Amino acid sequence: MNEMPKRAQSKIVDSPAAAVEGIADGATVLIGGFGVLQGWPSSAIAALRARGTRGLTVIANTPGFGPLSPQVLFENGQVRKLVASFGGFPYRMTPAEEMIGRGEVELELVPQGTLVERVRCGGAGIPAFYTPTGVGTEVARGKEAREIGGKPYLLEHAIRADWALVRAAAADAAGNLVFHGSSRNFNPVWAMGARATIAEVDEIVALGDLDPERVVTPGIFVDRVFRSTVRMNRAELIDMIRKLGRQSPEAGAMPGIPPDLMALRAAALFAEGDIVNLGIGLPTQCSNYVHGRAVTLHAENGVLGYGPFPEPGREDIDLYSAGGQLVTALPGASYFHSADAFAMARGGRVDKIVLGGFQVAANGDLANWKAPHQRAGTIGGAMDLAAGGGEIVVLMFHTTKSGASKLVAECTYPLTARACVAHVVTNLALIDVVAGKGFVLREVAPGVSIEEVRQSTAASLHVPEDVREMDFGA
């Protein structure tokens, strides 16, 4: 049995070990953090590892990677089940994913926006809700489907966990939490959704020293606070983050234009005033081509109005995009938590979404979360973003390295969303998906012939008379 903390005059405890006291075998534990290297409640995780508690259900956006992340609980055999929106990562294998592959850890893969909303509802006393996210995909399997107002939705159930381990910038004795930069992500919502919340912070301040207007998580949601004992070499960490950002696949000997020009072409699709969300991988490169334009970048970890990568020496490790890159904040930027970020997305406030893809079908179906070689899958926020009805631009190589077309008559990989794609930008062409017509060629990359595009496309390709050479003008 979990021994929950009693109400105390001060919620401050003096060590990570004291903070995780009472967590019992079989407990359900929400762990805050987005999935990047930094920002985990790392000393609480280390204390939970030292405690040796077993049979845990870990609920987190990702199992993370590296010694600061929940991975250490997996490596130590303490985890029975993972509930996450990323079971693994695109270009690296982790202990958690290996254990999932071997059947040693059960995986429940949940779209990111659904995950955070399920926990918010758990905290808010709402047992279940309907959502458009995941309709027509594997996520819908076994779930009640229902039409409301003529549109299809799925019933999702709330999650209320035993414990939450969250990470914040500062706290007071009442348990009030403030955050820094775009690192709020799941933390404020996880604090709501647990029977007891443990907050690891960089700084503990005197009661009255936090501006009540700046408090993000009111103390009512927090049971214990303690000062983080993990000290990191900032320069080393920044270097590691940079290297991780580069672990995307090589363009190699692909024909047509290189990735930076593909991103430039995709970014030229943005209109003045657009709110744009950029998916992981290639799409993040579009952020290089919006400076000075009236385009606002939205990232689901909780920032609106982020800007270019910081100059060396001016990095802020708490200010990153959903792709994990360190970014800057432009004038007019704002920060928020993941539930609000997905309210914006699902609520239809994001105008354009650039996503990577494994396959796009002629009817606009998109498959981008699980290829056959993957053990776990990486749903992330794509399903929720697609559900919001914004225009989806897929940015991907036209074919796999072995030459198989990624533009297909019908997707053979698991779907992200049905009939959602508007444009596909590849190394060979810009292709629109038009209802009733399918793939319609608009532009060919310089040096690429219409015939090459047709041969690389495993579905019928409409070629209007006005096909142009690719236009990179913004």
Place this chain on the structure above:
Amino acid sequence: MNEMPKRAQSKIVDSPAAAVEGIADGATVLIGGFGVLQGWPSSAIAALRARGTRGLTVIANTPGFGPLSPQVLFENGQVRKLVASFGGFPYRMTPAEEMIGRGEVELELVPQGTLVERVRCGGAGIPAFYTPTGVGTEVARGKEAREIGGKPYLLEHAIRADWALVRAAAADAAGNLVFHGSSRNFNPVWAMGARATIAEVDEIVALGDLDPERVVTPGIFVDRVFRSTVRMNRAELIDMIRKLGRQSPEAGAMPGIPPDLMALRAAALFAEGDIVNLGIGLPTQCSNYVHGRAVTLHAENGVLGYGPFPEPGREDIDLYSAGGQLVTALPGASYFHSADAFAMARGGRVDKIVLGGFQVAANGDLANWKAPHQRAGTIGGAMDLAAGGGEIVVLMFHTTKSGASKLVAECTYPLTARACVAHVVTNLALIDVVAGKGFVLREVAPGVSIEEVRQSTAASLHVPEDVREMDFGA
């Protein structure tokens, strides 16, 4: 047809009239504000009145009262329907309530927490959700009921409005909003739930001058901002607020103890560490008896940790409790919006709730929102607070002025919640509601006999041997 604003580089418009441009006959309009005198988007409301738009559906916590409130739209015959948690007020009649009574305005009365959650869901792309609020009451009529995890819930549908008129402290050209004190209430959620949001602010600042950590409503939810043109005489306003606070019914010649001692006795029920919510009317007086105790006051307009009434001259008109009284903020206080306030309540984080009552039944049923003479009804947040499972203390006179008992075998007035009351504090006695037993007398007021209590109670009253004289010790 409503003409929605186009995306603009700057969202600043230069007059209330320009701000409400495009609002068409028949539009659905969310109006922010809690229901107290101050804090309405008063110049936007005045501009909408001048515009003469008719057939409006107004969605607001209350129709308000006075020339700064939505009442002016009712008086001017512009409103077809009101969706609110208060259709009227306990001790005064308003034009809206009269029109509701005459059938000129349709009323949809919604529990406060359900109202704000329905709009949040509308903004978040969630079409419907289940809630425990209102189960077993008139609110459940016509709604789908469903057991989830062995408990009964109601299905509630999202609201997405055409327009929102909100009030904030400051904005920038990107539409980011910051608030002041406990006046956030519905405003941040209303901004989420409308197709177009118009923000009336005290101050417009340069882009980059708002701390992104302090932004409550990111600009993505706001379409137009303008500077309020309503200037109020602060001293007059404070005087009016004070007078309204005193418009509760006279204790008159009621026997037993006076209201302040009743409140003192109720407050003595609070335990160390308790989070307590105080309902409108008598219960607000409990706030006079918690100073220096480890009791945290929660108010559903969005403040945790409020303190005593301010000294004259130190009032802040944006810092009030849910009863409308101006209050102070104690060290460790925090502010939040209504959706979070009700997440705390419905989610079970509020330990004790003190409510007024029209009737309490021997099985713990509570009726406190509509007496037969009322045309509209005042649900407020009581149903949501009751749904959270906290201990409910009813603080009321034992009888009506005409001598009818308010402690009854079965409620004849519409229910607030079933079997929810734990304690009843009256001018005559402290009575517990005990499952299987009904009313159990614990304490009699000084000078009151057990027989008097029995005669004033219209249900069987268990009188244990250890009944004491009322204990006011905290």
